[in-house]
Amino acid sequence: MAEPQAYLNGRFLPASQAAVSVWDGGFVQGTTVAEQLRTFGGKLFQLEAHIERLARSLDLVGVDPGISLERLAEIAQELTATNHALLANGDDLGLTMFVTPGLYEIPGLPASPTVCLHTLPLRFHLWADKYAGGESMATTDVVQVSARSWPPELKCRSRMHYYLADRQARLRILGSRALMTDEDGFVTEATTANIVLCEEQGGLVMPPLEKILPGISLGVLMGLAEKLGIPCTQRALTVAECLAASEIFLTSTSPCMLPVLKINGQPIGSGSPGSMFGRFLSAWNELVGLDIVEQARQFQSR
Secondary structure (H helix, E strand, O other): OOOOEEEEOOEEEEHHHOOOOOOEHHHHOOOOEEEEEEEEOOEEOOHHHHHHHHHHHHHHHOOOOOOOHHHHHHHHHHHHHHHHOOOOOOOOEEEEEEEEOOEOOOOOOOOOOEEEEEEEEOOHHHOOOHHHHOEEEEEOOOOOOOOOOOOOOOOEOOOHHHHHHHHHHHHHOOOEEEEEEOOOOOEEEEOOEEEEEEOOOOOEEEOOHHHOOOOHHHHHHHHHHHHHOOOEEEOOOOHHHHHHOOEEEEEEOOOEEEEEEEEOOEEOOOOOOOHHHHHHHHHHHHHHOOOHHHHHHHHOOO
16 A cells, blocks of 8 residues: 655655654744644545634744645645545545744754644544543643633644643543633633533533634534524633533534533433434534544444
């Protein structure tokens, strides 16, 4: 089988040869902005939205990638087409795009950004069983990074707080992931996912968008809600409100959406995926032209 390709600093090369210096700012300081995309039927989903968010993140950190965003989109599509052809029929890819400022203050060496795109077959085994079995979440002592440190809208890989929060959540309740709150105790998100509550009246509620990373998948869910005639509101949310919700979803790129069935060991709603989750999952299937759950089940044992 041919080896998947990657793109690094102006050229395509075998993925096994895509190496970044240990002196790169992305390693030394964690100064990496990144986007994670996935394909459906081999086509990148929401590419334009991801490119726009990448551009905003680059602007926030003051890094010029040295390549136009239009060309980045072209490279993403070309790389995806090449690597998707290596997969079994019906399988799909995850695509990572990341940019760093380049080498970190090495005297005598020019500072030029590192730009890399690479792919990996979607790791369906990580979430295939969770469409029915759901996610378990736990609160921790680790809080979300303050907006005084960096803007919530910045999509970056400086995620030590995620790592520590998830570690503490797993130690508290085996198999759980962290429910993140801010310094005032209001819910912000899960690690690497946005959180959405269903109220008894049938509407959706989420934390204020200006307080969180505006997830691309969250935007898709909001668009589906509008199409389905389901109201969406934003407000500061407490952990107590999460515990009282009739249903909770997490939205993120690869699994699209997953139900949360427990927080701190307490069942959410009936303790099983609810009817609202089923409605949105069906709408998402229609949008992307395949059965998301069935695809994950089919390829989870890869």
